[in-house]
Amino acid sequence: MSADVQETDRGTYPVRKRGGGRRPQVGKHLLLLCAALVSLFPFYWLLIMATSSSGEVFKFPPRLIPGTRLFENLGKVSDAVPLGATFVNSLVVALSAVVLTGFLCSLGGFVFARMRFPGRDKLFGCVLATLVFPTGVSLAPSLQIYSHLGWINTFLPLIVPGAASAFGLFWMRQYAVSAIPYELIEAARLDGCGLLRMYWHVALPAMRPAIASFGIFTFMWSWNDYLWPLLVLNDPQKYTVPVALAQLKGAYGNIDYSVVTAGTLIGAIPLIVLFLFVRKWIFRNMVAGAVK
Secondary structure: OOOEEEEOOHHHHHHHOOOOOHHHHHHHHHHHHHHHHHHHHHHEEEEEEEHOOOOHHOOOOOOHHHHHHHOHHHHHHHHHHHHHHHHHHHHHHHHHHHHHHHHHHHHHHHHHHHHHOOHHHHHHHHHHHHHHOOOOOOOOOOOHHHHHOOOOOHHHHHHHHHHHHHHHHHHHHHHHHHHOOOHHHHHHHHHHOOHHHHHHHHHHHHHHHHHHHHHHHHHHHHHHHHHHHHHHHOHHHHHHHHHHHHHHOOOHHOOOOHHHHHHHHHHHHHHHHHHHHHHHHHHHHHHHHHHH
């Protein structure tokens, strides 16, 4: 009988060789390590550029170790743009967008998922249809509307328009369908709960993971947004981080890339810190959602 097959009173079955799966495991880990290095190299190169002079950036062969000019480049960034004010502006816009979007999208998603009313599915289809249109289509009409409202050069156009986004409503509705059973809604109705009370006591606790995950993405989208703040803000003291960093470009297109990358590195630090604090929680919720 073959050495790979063992015979017992219940029949024969294959025997797994010890150590037979090590080579595939080693190859898999090497492949993952290579993918990680490829993904991390642009951030490492950003650090090298931010700590070098403009001439050293284009030197060939390139230097692969960080330089010593980080604080000098950061000083040039702070001289060119008001870093403190721009960071505060971006935090105000991003946190306000997270709170308002989380509330309105979760409420709308709950209504579309578990409230029955005429035309619900057709209305939700119309909401999803707005995802088809490019962002640039609405720029001119939106600017005209906010100009008539007197919102130009304020933070309101950066917070209010995306507070009930189609993608956010879709995200929350899909989660509410799987997380909130109809029986729970009927029980709340029997207890005399209205819509807002039902949302607060029934839907909100069940949808908390989806709200938190979408809030993290909303913060990143709002922090990194460049085009829309560039159009509606004209006061340098109200610029957000991406718009302020764009001012580092010199006259006639002369760009000191070491200074620009130093500013970019500073602008990315809040997102990196946010990811380091919430990465385990995000991955745990993704796995839980996949299992569900």
